[in-house]
Amino acid sequence: MTLKEGKERFIQSWGALGSSWGINRTMAQIHALLLIAPESLSAEEIMEELQISRGNANMNIRALIDWGLVYKELKPGERKEFFVAEKDMWEVVKNIIIQRKKRELEPMLRVLDEISSVDPESEEAREFIEVIREIKLFSNKADSTLDTLVKSDSNWFVGTFMKMIK
Amino acid sequence: MTLKEGKERFIQSWGALGSSWGINRTMAQIHALLLIAPESLSAEEIMEELQISRGNANMNIRALIDWGLVYKELKPGERKEFFVAEKDMWEVVKNIIIQRKKRELEPMLRVLDEISSVDPESEEAREFIEVIREIKLFSNKADSTLDTLVKSDSNWFVGTFMKMIK
DNA sequence: GCAAAGTTTCAATAAATACTGAACCGACAA
């Protein structure tokens, strides 16, 4: 397989993976492109490589920066911005966990709290409250487990975890 | 908050959560509806409750069964099928992990293997191979961690994990 | 102040995804 084919395959697959996880294809592809880029790239280069418009590139690059997966790099003397991806996969996953926790898990926990307040006037209502309580319990546990996970370091994940739970 | 409002809020939020994770809104809503239903429901009842068509209901119920999140229940004497959700959240999460691992992580691992075979003829190619190698290493670790996770029981998650890693 | 180089925004549009509804299938009972 040639380098060119390999790169294309990777970008395409990473894009597909993203889109089945609710991340738009282009955003994932830009991420892939930057992951394997030997140097930081400018918006122009990204547009060129992926055949996308300026607006699209800009918005998705911003989103990647928001997620902490890509950094802006200002080269001295150059007026335009360059972008590099975080290459440490543990950092990548940690940032994704942090963001999704904040954007999805936490709002869900708030909803679960709110709806716990239905009047327990009927048997059905009491059963509803109970189901919600269990989901809440589980979600809280997940929430704090993820917190701990995010605080721990890469080594822990790569090395210790497997032994510990065996 | 009334029971009706609470249920609606839950179904709506669960649907939204699903759609940000690449699961279609209706599928997540049916799941939510079944999670809080005091009894198993027929396709008709689901259609009625969520205001969706027969075809839509049918396809998404099948998908939920595929994922192991919903069971078919045949009531004696009744001709039609009824559906119940798996209520144990740990089982729910486990099944989702199993499915997504199979559908997304494993194919990705295969792609990473394939593209490891690019000719290391240039310096750039060697760098590419190295980046891919690291991603592969990390993904394999994630893969086996998830395997272990799935094999362990609910108690482990709810009870022991937190203490262990502190 | 003005032009050049670059970035951001967003309304219009394209593309992807989900949904509908009608036709079809199979099991059963009369």
Added chain:
DNA sequence: TTGTCGGTTCAGTATTTATTGAAACTTTGC
């Protein structure tokens, strides 16, 4: 054999989501 009750499928359509491209904005140098 025919009719009924449900389940399944899928082409056409609707809805949602992503993308484009042009205008507006910002920064910098002259």
